[in-house]
Amino acid sequence: MPRQRKNPYLALPAAGVALALGLSACGAGDASAPAGEGLTVLVEGGGRAVLTPIAEAFEAETGTSVTFVELPYESLFDRLNTELSAGNVSFDVAALDAIWLSAFGPGMEPLDDMFTDSVQGDLFPALIEEAQVGGHFVGMPAWTNAQILYYRTDLFSDPEQQEAFSAEYGRELAPPTTWEEYMEVAEFFTQDTDGDGTTDLYGADVKGAVETEWLSLVLQAGAENMVLDADGNVIVNDADHKAALDAYIAPVEADIAPAGASQVDWATAQNSFNQGQLAMTRFWAHAYAQIPEDSPVHGNVGVTTMPAGPGGEAAVPGAWYLSVPEATANQEQAKEFVQFVFDHNELGLDTDLGLAATVSALESGDASERPNLAALIAALDAPGTTPRPATERWQEIVDAVLIPMLQEATTGGADTQALLDRAAEQIEAIVN
Numbered sequence: 001m002p003r004q005r006k007n008p009y010l011a012l013p014a015a016g017v018a019l020a021l022g023l024s025a026c027g028a029g030d031a032s033a034p035a036g037e038g039l040t041v042l043v044e045g046g047g048r049a050v051l052t053p054i055a056e057a058f059e060a061e062t063g064t065s066v067t068f069v070e071l072p073y074e075s076l077f078d079r080l081n082t083e084l085s086a087g088n089v090s091f092d093v094a095a096l097d098a099i100w101l102s103a104f105g106p107g108m109e110p111l112d113d114m115f116t117d118s119v120q121g122d123l124f125p126a127l128i129e130e131a132q133v134g135g136h137f138v139g140m141p142a143w144t145n146a147q148i149l150y151y152r153t154d155l156f157s158d159p160e161q162q163e164a165f166s167a168e169y170g171r172e173l174a175p176p177t178t179w180e181e182y183m184e185v186a187e188f189f190t191q192d193t194d195g196d197g198t199t200d201l202y203g204a205d206v207k208g209a210v211e212t213e214w215l216s217l218v219l220q221a222g223a224e225n226m227v228l229d230a231d232g233n234v235i236v237n238d239a240d241h242k243a244a245l246d247a248y249i250a251p252v253e254a255d256i257a258p259a260g261a262s263q264v265d266w267a268t269a270q271n272s273f274n275q276g277q278l279a280m281t282r283f284w285a286h287a288y289a290q291i292p293e294d295s296p297v298h299g300n301v302g303v304t305t306m307p308a309g310p311g312g313e314a315a316v317p318g319a320w321y322l323s324v325p326e327a328t329a330n331q332e333q334a335k336e337f338v339q340f341v342f343d344h345n346e347l348g349l350d351t352d353l354g355l356a357a358t359v360s361a362l363e364s365g366d367a368s369e370r371p372n373l374a375a376l377i378a379a380l381d382a383p384g385t386t387p388r389p390a391t392e393r394w395q396e397i398v399d400a401v402l403i404p405m406l407q408e409a410t411t412g413g414a415d416t417q418a419l420l421d422r423a424a425e426q427i428e429a430i431v432n
């Protein structure tokens with residue numbers, strides 16, 4: 001399976017070094033390691049940020065130290081793939097991106113006993129579904145994410161903008177709740193604000209170099225699954241996927257998104273919004289806490305759920321899971337740590353990423369300081385929210401088919417049905 005190249009946690013670069021908490025940890029998988037001496041946790045940069053305060057509390061309570069081995073995203077995948085394939089691991093717990101569970105789940109210890117009714121009652125349904133591989137729970141959600149709508153409150157509350165919008169569209173200016181309203185608001189806010197004859201504010205962006213936002217629109221169009229159905233059949237060229245692709249590229253076709261959409265990824269989009277070049281963007285919920293204080297939009301950003309399509313509200317969850325490899329000799333300690341992370345999940349809110357996985361933890365956040373959490377909860381609770389297909393070939397499908405398709409579609413003037421039909425043929429060749 002190819003490596004994932006697109007990491008949305010942009011402001012949290014991985015250091016590529018081990019960060020030790022308390023006592024030095026013994027080598028993972030060492031059968032002679034005394035109980036309680038230490039655990040090694042393999043993480044990516046965002047994971048280390050979220051888990052550090054929880055690990056400190058774990059050490060204080062249990063006396064067991066935790067050493068984080070922090071790797072860049074691609075390197076983390078490679079390390080996991082190499083060690084799990086060899087059956088000889090250097091870690092006791094690994095933080096896995098959701099899209100890796102199908103590939104690495106068979107090498108992980110089942111965590112079925114942890115998923116009690118009480119635990120499942122504090123998790124979003126999509127995460128419970130996603131955590132299972134081969135009939136077993138192979139990962140416990142540690143933090144989760146989803147895309148929400150960001151909008152400029154200074155623009156939406158401006159009396160002149162409100163009057164002009166009402167005169168043009170016959171309704172009050174407000175954050176859009178439907179695809180149609182989204183296009184109207186994006187069209188309205190595509191403006192030449194300094195009068196030099198050149199557009200310097202765009203209503204919205206279009207990201208051609210990443211796939212997750214388009215997949216959210218697929219669900220909003222009414223699809224029950226994305227790209228593959230529940231039986232693994234390719235459905236990427238059906239009516240819902242076409243409606244979503246047409247809606248996704250509509251701002252490009254209407255010239256109300258910045259040029260070069262085919263190359264826009266998470267970093268580019270986040271930077272454009274933070275620099276004040278966009279009135280709206282659909283982005284991951286964690287980015288609210290990462291708006292720089294010197295940004296022209298700092299203090300002037302509102303958040304809500306993404307506009308709903310014909311099928312209603314929906315989002316694609318972006319969760320990370322803690323898994324315990326079967327090959328570690330420290331399984332009991334590792335499981336104890338995983339349970340501790342669930343039980344103290346709210347500690348992840350007070351970090352740079354500012355995320356958690358449990359409903360109770362996210363609801364405990366200060367609504368006035370963190371309105372993104374309420375929007376995140378609503379997105380994850382939406383009826384159409386569904387995890388990505390549980391196939392170990394998913395990232396290959398993304399890299400080899402979906403992103404090239406989106407990049408071609410976002411250049412303008414594309415035959416979207418032809419693109420989707422070609423994508424279906426390519427995906428068939430990958431999965432069959």
